[in-house]
Amino acid sequence: MSNTRAMTITEKIFARHSNKDFVKPGDLLEANIDIALANDITGPIAIEEFKKTQIQKVFDKSKVVLVPDHFVPNKDIKSALQAKILREFAKEQNLTYRFEVGTMGIEHALLPEKGIVTSGDLIIGADSHTCTYGALGAFSTGVGSTDLGCAMASGSTWFKVPSSIKVIFNGKLKKYVTAKDLILFLIGQIGVDGALYKALEFSGSVIKEMTMDQRFTICNMAIEAGAKNGIIEPDDITKEYLKDRSVRTPDFIYSDKDAQYENVLEYDVSELEPQVAYPHLPENTHPISQAIADNIKINQVVIGSCTNGRLEDIKMAAEIFKGRKVHPDVRAIVFPATQDIILKSIELGYYQTLIEANVAISTPTCGPCLGGHCGILAENEVCVSTTNRNFVGRMGDTSSKIYLASPYIAAASAIMGRVASPLEL
Numbered sequence: 442m443s444n445t446r447a448m449t450i451t452e453k454i455f456a457r458h459s460n461k462d463f464v465k466p467g468d469l470l471e472a473n474i475d476i477a478l479a480n481d482i483t484g485p486i487a488i489e490e491f492k493k494t495q496i497q498k499v500f501d502k503s504k505v506v507l508v509p510d511h512f513v514p515n516k517d518i519k520s521a522l523q524a525k526i527l528r529e530f531a532k533e534q535n536l537t538y539r540f541e542v543g544t545m546g547i548e549h550a551l552l553p554e555k556g557i558v559t560s561g562d563l564i565i566g567a568d569s570h571t572c573t574y575g576a577l578g579a580f581s582t583g584v585g586s587t588d589l590g591c592a593m594a595s596g597s598t599w600f601k602v603p604s605s606i607k608v609i610f611n612g613k614l615k616k617y618v619t620a621k622d623l624i625l626f627l628i629g630q631i632g633v634d635g636a637l638y639k640a641l642e643f644s645g646s647v648i649k650e651m652t653m654d655q656r657f658t659i660c661n662m663a664i665e666a667g668a669k670n671g672i673i674e675p676d677d678i679t680k681e682y683l684k685d686r687s688v689r690t691p692d693f694i695y696s697d698k699d700a701q702y703e704n705v706l707e708y709d710v711s712e713l714e715p716q717v718a719y720p721h722l723p724e725n726t727h728p729i730s731q732a733i734a735d736n737i738k739i740n741q742v743v744i745g746s747c748t749n750g751r752l753e754d755i756k757m758a759a760e761i762f763k764g765r766k767v768h769p770d771v772r773a774i775v776f777p778a779t780q781d782i783i784l785k786s787i788e789l790g791y792y793q794t795l796i797e798a799n800v801a802i803s804t805p806t807c808g809p810c811l812g813g814h815c816g817i818l819a820e821n822e823v824c825v826s827t828t829n830r831n832f833v834g835r836m837g838d839t840s841s842k843i844y845l846a847s848p849y850i851a852a853a854s855a856i857m858g859r860v861a862s863p864l865e866l
Contacts, residue, residue: 447697449605450674451640454580454694458563466604466703473597474504475562475579475689480548481509483567483586485526490590500596503537503688506557508548511807516814546779546805549573549661549747553653554779559683560675561692565592570747570829572663576656577683578675578694580640583664603669604703605640610647612711617863619757620655621749621827621847623647624662625716629726631706637667639703642696647710648673653682654753661748662829665723717825717860718845721833729850732860737844741824742767742855743836744848745776745803746810749827752782754848759791761852761863762798768858773800774816776808800855809836818843825854 446463448456456464458472477499479487484507491499499505507527512520531539538557545551549570552558558574564581565571567589574581584598592598610623628635641663648656656673663671673679675693683691714728727735744750744758755777767773775795777783783805786792795802809816810828818824818837824844826836831843844860853861 447699447701449640449642449696449700449702450578450694451580451605451642451670451672452602454561454563455600455602457561457692464602466602468602469599470602471597471599472563474565474592476504476506476552476558476564477589477592478506478508478548478552478564478566478568478571479586479589480507480511480568481513481520481523481527482511483589485523486586487567487590487593488526488530490587491593494591494594496594499534499593502535504596505534505536505593506538506552507531507536508540508545508551510545510547510805511811512813513545513806514542514804542804544780546782547747547750547807550751550778550782553577553657554781556683556686556688559687559689559691560679561694565589565598569664570661572668572671573657573661573747575660575663575670575672576653578673578679580670580672582670603638603640605642606636607642607644607702607705609645609705609707610643610710611645611707612647612709614647614710615713617849618713618715619847619849620651620658622713622716623710624659625718625723625726625845626710626713628662628666628723629716629718631666633665633722633724634667636663638669641666641668641671643671643673649676652753653678654751657751658748662723665829715847715850715862717850718831720831720842720844723829723831723845729862732844733862733865735860737860738823739771739825739854739859740822741816741818742771742773742851743776743809743816743824743826743828744774744851745778746807746828747778748829749848750776750778750782752785754827755782755786755791756789757848758852759794761849761856761866762800763794765798765856765866767799767855770858771855772816773855774803775800776803777805779805812836825851825860827851
């Protein structure tokens, strides 16, 4: 007989942050937050809303984090003003963590790297891909700027507890199949609204073997299935990553064995091919063999973003580009997610490999992912990107097309001049 008071990891985090012994899906509650995050697009609106409260100081200067990363380095006067508002507010409030060009990075890579987020946290961010931190065993989700502004003042916000869907990936991944392929496959299976306002809890033997970089990728795109959050129970890999890194003591939380799930999805991914999401939705996925047969000519490749701009992603790209050249009809751009990733990439020789292959390398920025800068697409241009969304006009002109794929597929495509597999090289 199941325990009616058993809880999932997501439910337990809500219980602890709302001082309750037990919560269940559908409960409305006010929960204390560990981190309130905003960027240079959403931050200025949140700051304006915070000032409307007439509260003079944020609830905790160490728990409000502002990261300028979307249009930074500033691309125009308007974006410069956005970044200036963040800079001045951070100084005025004496925020513990102040980031600027030269020290900042893409927010969802930077915060884990700096240990600002940790296991057991409840994190909100005025950015939909805040769900990335679920890879650490935290509850993290995106909110609107108004909600964030109020939470900056109060230190809490209201939630409806989501029901959970357990996703189990078993088997042994083939060569060149990555976390990006797993999450694209899942979204292709259930659709962009298949987990609407649900918690996606990832598990299985494949997840247990994944590095932290890979886990961040898979949780980052939970929102692309409509999920409220993505989450992975902490294990030895998590603990090793957090060791000597977390600024707060981690709280390692696990789902009860008899916890109730709305659904359990189990997949043996031993035969899974690398996946490619065709325009104009992440759910429009096809195996790489289909994409090769379709002979999709391309103009640009982007490797980076909060999804795939970590060190392991740069390593994948360098592995494929080693001793090869970008196709003369293709522009290949790599966006490392943080300054530390840049430094390590230089030390490991990845930068030399990329430059010798005629790849352009950017400073950390979200750049073209949201149609920002540093790689906007022109009329009818086609891009293979390791980013997370391929909506109409997402990276530029509304007639342009985006194919989502892993760094392996993106790099091979840059070399071949069409959507391609490393196995073709």
